[in-house]
Amino acid sequence: MTGKVLIVTGGSRGIGAATCRRAAADGWDVVVNYAGNAAAAEAVANDVRAAGRRAITVQGDMANEEDINRLFATTEAELGPIAGIVCNAGVTGTITRVENMTTEAMRHVMDVNVLGVMIANREAVKRLSTKRGGSGGAIVNLSSIAPRIGSPNEFVHYAASKGAVDAWTLGLAREVAGDGIRVNAVAPGMVDTDIHASAGAPDRSARLGPTVPIGRSATPEEIAEAVVWLLSDAASYCTSTILNVNGGR
Numbered sequence: 281m282t283g284k285v286l287i288v289t290g291g292s293r294g295i296g297a298a299t300c301r302r303a304a305a306d307g308w309d310v311v312v313n314y315a316g317n318a319a320a321a322e323a324v325a326n327d328v329r330a331a332g333r334r335a336i337t338v339q340g341d342m343a344n345e346e347d348i349n350r351l352f353a354t355t356e357a358e359l360g361p362i363a364g365i366v367c368n369a370g371v372t373g374t375i376t377r378v379e380n381m382t383t384e385a386m387r388h389v390m391d392v393n394v395l396g397v398m399i400a401n402r403e404a405v406k407r408l409s410t411k412r413g414g415s416g417g418a419i420v421n422l423s424s425i426a427p428r429i430g431s432p433n434e435f436v437h438y439a440a441s442k443g444a445v446d447a448w449t450l451g452l453a454r455e456v457a458g459d460g461i462r463v464n465a466v467a468p469g470m471v472d473t474d475i476h477a478s479a480g481a482p483d484r485s486a487r488l489g490p491t492v493p494i495g496r497s498a499t500p501e502e503i504a505e506a507v508v509w510l511l512s513d514a515a516s517y518c519t520s521t522i523l524n525v526n527g528g529r
């Protein structure tokens with residue numbers, strides 16, 4: 281039995297991987313995009329298949345327009361038209377003060393977190409819009425608590441990139457609300473994933489978890505619940521929402 285087709289960018293690890301697994305439980309066939317970790321992506325795809333859904337893995341750098349186009353083309357060729365996309369792939373860059381940031385590091389964060397999301401959202405809209413012959417669908421972008429706190433002394437460029445995601449989500453949602461497309465974002469606080477080690481602080485989640493009002497970091501699964509709910513028909517009246525899932529932070 282085939283389900284509705286969902287692309288999850290950065291689906292190989294962390295929140296993206298949890299989203300792929302949770303989406304499969306909700307009846308989605310899943311495209312697991314990844315940047316470099318093919319083994320992790322294949323493990324997630326196997327879990328989706330074990331849940332009785334179709335799954336493929338597609339390598340692709342979400343900062344690269346050609347790769348994004350290839351992700352959509354491969355999806356359509358192998359699984360058929362999409363009904364949803366989760367633009368989850370994201371990077372913080374290495375923790376550092378602004379005066380020490382290289383332009384290259386700032387550009388990379390903006391390319392992955394902002395331009396990549398914009399391009400992937402645009403390509404999804406072209407395919408989903410009922411005004412263009414599509415069947416409608418749902419887009420969920422991963423934002424963060426960062427635009428509200430600014431992330432000083434850590435990654436201000438990352439906070440700025442997620443602020444852009446929030447504004448984009450709001451505007452696009454209103455633009456395509458009449459096209460059968462809902463566009464929302466989930467804004468997590470501290471989540472226990474590899475992203476902190478990639479930023480250069482492997483202990484960050486354990487160290488800062490106790491400072492969150494709820495007393496701990498989130499699991500990726502707790503964020504995936506919100507993402508998959510926003511994709512679902514249960515969220516049929518939700519669009520332009522930034523859903524905070526942050527333990528009160």
Ligand code: NAP
Pocket residue numbers: 289290291292293294295296313314315316317318320340341342343367368369370371372392422423424425467468469470471472473474475476478
């Ligand atoms: P993560 O554990 O570091 O995993 C990142 C995922 O994104 C991996 O699957 C990775 O693929 C993929 N990826 C990275 N760069 C990519 C690129 N250029 N193209 C395609 N895929 C790429 O991250 P996470 O913590 O789950 O974060 C997921 C999202 O949630 C991000 O947008 C992040 O900003 C947001 N978020 C996270 C937290 C948190 O505390 N963790 C809080 C707020 C918001 P490979 O496995 O192939 O490397």
